[in-house]
Amino acid sequence: MGALFSFVVVILLILIAYVGVAAVGMQSIFGTVVPYAAVLIFIVGVVYRVIKWGKSPVPFPITTTGGQQKSLPWIKQAKLDNPSGSAGVIGRMALEILLFRSLFRNSKSELRDGRLAYGSAKWLWLAAIAFHWSFLIVLLRHIRLFATPIPSFVSLLENLDGFLQIGAPRLYLTGVILLLAVTYLLLRRFYVPQVRYISLASDYFPVFLIVAIASTGILMRYFFKVDIVSVKELAMGLVSFNPTIPAGIGSIFYIHVFLVSILFAYFPFSKLMHAGGVYLSPTRNLANNSRAVRHVNPWDYPVKVHTYDEYENEFREKMINAGIPVEHSPAITPEEEEKLTEPTDDAEIPVGKE
Amino acid sequence: MAKLPKPEQLSKVEYKLPGKRWMNTPVEFKEGMYCNGTRPDYLETVDFPNPRKWAPSDEDWKLPENWKEIVLNGMKERLEKYRSFRLFMDICVRCGACADKCQFYLGTGDPKNMPVLRAELMRSVYRRYFTASGKMLGKLAGGRELTLDVLKEWWYYFYQCSECRRCSVFCPYGIDQAEITMIGREILNLLGLNTDWIAGPVANCYMKGNHLGLEPHTIKSNFEFMVDDIEEITGIKVEPSFNRKGAEILFVAPSGDMFGDPGTFTCMGYMMLFHELGLDYTWSTFASEGGNFGSFTSMEMGKRLNYKIYAEAKRLGVKWIIGGECGHMWRVVNQYMDTWNGPADFLEVPVSPITGTRFENAKSTKMVHIAEFTADLIKHGKLKLDPSRNDHLKVTFHDSCNTSRGMGILDEPRYIIKNVCNHFYEMPEDTIREKTFCCGSGSGLNAAENMELRMRGGFPRANAVKYVQQTHGVNMLANICAIDRAALPTLMNYWVPGVDVAGLHELVGNALVMKGEKERTQDLRLEDLPEKEGAENV
Ligand code: HEM
Ligand code: SF4
Ligand code: SF4
Secondary structure, eight states: OHHHHHHHHHHHHHHHHHIIIIISOOHHIIIIIHHHHHHHHHHHHHHHHHHHHHHSOOOSOOOOOOSOOSOSTTSOOOTTTSOSSHHHHHHHHHHHHHHOHHHHTOEEEEEETTEEEEEEOOHHHHHHHHHHHHHHHHHHHTHHHHOSSOOHHHHHHHHHHTTTOOTTTTOOHHHHHHHHHHHHHHHHHHHSHHHHHHOOHHHHHHHHHHHHHHHHHHIIIIIIOOOHHHHHHHHHHHHTTOOOOOTTOOHHHHHHHHHHHHHHHHGGGSGGGHHHHHHHOTTTSSOSOTTTSOOOOTTOOOOOOOOHHHHHHHHHHHHHHHTOOOSSOSOOOHHHHHHHHSOOOGGGSOOSOO | OOOOOOHHHHTOOOOOOOSSOGGGSOOOOOTTSSOOBOOHHHHHHTTOSOOOOOOTTSSOOOOOTTHHHHHHHHHHHHHHHOHHHHHHHHOOOOOOTTGGGOHHHHHHOOGGGSHHHHHHHHHHHHHHHHSHHHHHHGGGGTOOOOOHHHHHHHHHHHTSOOOOOHHHHHSTTOOOHHHHHHHHHHHHHTTTOOBHHHHHHHHHHHHHSSTTOOOHHHHHHHHHHHHHHHHHHHSOOOOOOBSOTTOSEEEEOOGGGGSSTTHHHHHHHHHHHHHHHTOOEEBOSSSOOOOOGGGGTOHHHHHHHHHHHHHHHHHHTOSEEEEOSOHHHHHHIIIIIHHHHOOOTTSOOOBOTTTOOBOGGGTTTOEEEHHHHHHHHHHTTOSOBOGGGGTTOOEEEOOOHHHHHTTOOOHHHHHHHHHHOSOBOOOOGGGSGGGOOOOSOTTTTOOSTTHHHHHHHTHHHHHHHHHHHHHHOOOEEEESOHHHHHHHHHHHHHHSTTOEEEEHHHHHHHHBOOTTOOOOOBOTTSOBOOOOGGGOOO
C-alpha cells in the first residue's frame, strides 16, 4: 500500500518534470526556481529542526553503556563502548557515524526446536554503509559542476572512483554501488516480513526517489549523454546567483535535477533527518561519568517528600521498643498521639513479594 | 487467574505476522499477559491523579472527561523537556535492526513487541498531532488519531516492556525504547493508569521506606533471624546496627534482600563480609530501599523515593555510602540520583578503610557498588577465601539489564565469582554482558497475574541457561539484582528445573573464611556441604 503510493508519487514527479520541460518548455522554472527553492527549504528546514531538538534539554545522563565501565584502575574499561570522557565519546560517535558500529552488531535470532540461536547478520550493515558512502562520494563528485577550477580533492575522488578505466565516459563505481545498495535496501523492505510490516509510505518514498535519482544520473551519463558543458554553465550560473538556461540540455537532466530538488526539500521534514539527529542522540553522545561528575537538570524542581521526622512520628514507639535509636524523645505531642492511635490499614497492604 | 500453559506449548512461538496492518489491528487483552490496574489508595498515598477502582479488562477505564487533552499536553510537555523523546520520535528509519532484539518479541511473537513498533504506537500519535505532515496527511504520513483503543494499546504494551535497553544497543542511533516506555508510562500515570504491582511498592516505599512495606521493628526482627543463621553456620555472631549516627558508612540494599529467599542469603553474605572487615557501617530502616519503583512510574516519583538515601546519609552523619546488589537501583544511582537529589557535598569521596582505594569513579555521588568494593578487597588480598566451599555449585552469571546497559558493571562481579567459586561458565556471547537478556520481569513486571508474559519474556534468558546446564551441568545462576533473585527462581523452575538462583554475596559468604569461625558444614542456605576430600581445614 505505502509502497505503491510512494512509487506512484515518484513516477508522477518524473512525469511532471518531463511534461514541464519537454511539452511546456518551463526549463527556467525547473532549472533555476525549483533548485533555489529546494535548497532554501533544505537549509531553513534543517536549521529549524536542529534548533528544535537543541531547545529540548538533556535532563539526565542516559548513556547506553555497551561495555565495562571505568571503575577500579586494574579493570579494563571499554573506552569506546562505555566512554568516561570526551575523547571516548568522540571516538564512539565517529565510529557510529563513519562506520555504523551499532548496526554492525546486528544479529539474527532463530528458534529451532525450542532453542534460540543467534547468528551473524551483516548484510544490512554492508548495504547501509555501501549506500551511504557511495551517496556521499557521488554528492562530492558533483562539486565538479559547481566550481572552476575543479578542487583537487574532487579530481582525486574521480580518479579513485573510476580506477577501473572501463568505457567512455569512464565508469564510476560509486554510482553502481549506490544503485545496487539502495535496491537491496528496497527489496529488503519488500521481502523481510518484519521490515515490511513496520514500513510506512514515508519509508518507501525516499528509497524510490533515490533509485530514480541514481537511475536518471546513470542514464544521463552513460546512455543519453547530455551536453556536459552546458550543464556546467547552468550549474555555475546557479552558484554565482546569475542563473542562465543554456539551450540544448536534454529533458532527462531536468528530471534528475527536479528529483534531487524534491529530495532536498523533503529532507528536513522526514526521517532523513536521522543524518542530523544521530549527533544529538543522548544515549550515545554522553560520557558515562555521572557518578564522578554531577549532571545538572535545567528544569529540576523541588518535589514533595516524606521526611524522616514524619516517618519517625509514625513509628517512634515501635522503633524504641525494637531498640532502634530515635531523634526525638518518646514524649509524644497530642497530635502525634492522635496519629498513633489512628486505625491503620497496614494489614491490608500486601507485601510486595512473589 | 489465567492458567499458565506448559513450557512445551510456550516455546513454540509463532513469528507469523497478521495480514492486517498493525494500525488497523486493535489491541486484545490476553489473560496472563498484563498486570492488575492499581488500587485507588496506593495512588492517594502519593497524591497521584484519578484514583479509582478499575480493571484493564473493563470497557470503561473511568478516565477524566478531558483525558485526550491531558495526554496530548503531557506529550507536548515532555517533548519540550526531553531531547531524547523528541529525537527518538523523529529519527527512526524503521530499519528493523532492533526488531528481534527484544526478549518480549522473541518470547511472544507479537509484532507490537518489536521495539520499533512499540515506539510506533506512540510515534504515530506524535506524527498526527505534532508534525506538519501528520497534521495535513494523517494516515498517509503514518499518523494516527488518539483514541481510547490507542490508549489501551499503550498501556498493554508499555507494560510488556521491561525498560531493559537491549534494543538501544543495536539501534544505529541509540534509540532507546526504555526511554520511550518510561515517558509513556509517565503519561499514562497522568490518568491514574498504573499497575497494582508498581503502585503498591511505591506507596509502601514512600511511607515506610521500602517496597515491601517492612516497618522498622520488622526489619530488625528479620535481621535477627539472619544473624542466628549466620551464627549457626559459622559460630560467629555478627552485630548489624540500625540508624546509628556517626557510622562511617551507610549501607543501602534492596529491601528484597531483607525478606525472603534467596535474597536473605545475599544479605547474610553482606553482613558476614562487613563483620569480618570490622567495617564501621550502619543500616537504615528509613532508607531501607535501594530499589526504586518510582522510576517505573515517573521521574518525579523516582526522585521522591530516592530522596531518602542522601537525606538519611546526612542525618546520620556518615561519610559515604555503599549500595547492595540491585539492578534498577544502580541504574538510578548511576544515572539519576546525583541529578535528582545531589549534590551530596556533605559526604566525602569514598575511600575504602581496608585498602585505602579512593573510588574516583564515585567521587560525586559518593556511593560505591558493593561489587566494586569487594573486588577491590580481593585484589588487595584482604579476604581469606575458600572457593572449594562453593564446589557443589556450577555457576553462571546473569548480567541484569540495568547494571549492564545503564552502568556497565560487568567485570567486577565476574572477578569476584572467579575468586570465590571454582566452577564458573559463561552463557553464550549474544546473551551476556551488554547483550544480556532480561529476566522477563524487570521494571515492575514481576507480578503473579502476568505470569505468562514473564515466562515468555524470560524465555531467551532461560534458553541460554539451559544451554550451559546441558553443556556444563550448571546448577546455579548468580546475579547482582534483587528482582532477579525474586523472579528468576520462578523462571528457572518453569524452563530449566534444577538451576537455583543466588546473589553474588551469598557466594562470597560461603567462601569467606572468617576469623574464629567453626568448621563449616553448611552453606548459607543451611544445606550440608558435601564432604571434602582430605577434609583439610583452611
Ligand atoms: C551522518 C550521516 C548519516 C548516518 C550516520 C546515517 C546512518 C544510517 C543508518 C545506520 C541507516 C540504517 C540502515 C538502513 O536502513 O540502510 C540509514 C538509513 C537510511 N539513510 Fe542514512 N545516515 C546518514 C545520512 C544520510 C543522508 C544524508 C541521507 C540522504 C538521503 C540518508 C538516507 C538514508 C535512507 C534513505 C535510509 C533508509 C534506507 C532503507 O529504507 O532501508 N542518510 N542511515
Ligand atoms: S534499530 Fe533504531 S532506527 Fe532501526 S527500526 Fe529500530 S529504533 Fe528504528
Ligand atoms: S527496552 Fe527492552 S523490553 Fe523494552 S522494547 Fe527495548 S528490548 Fe524490548
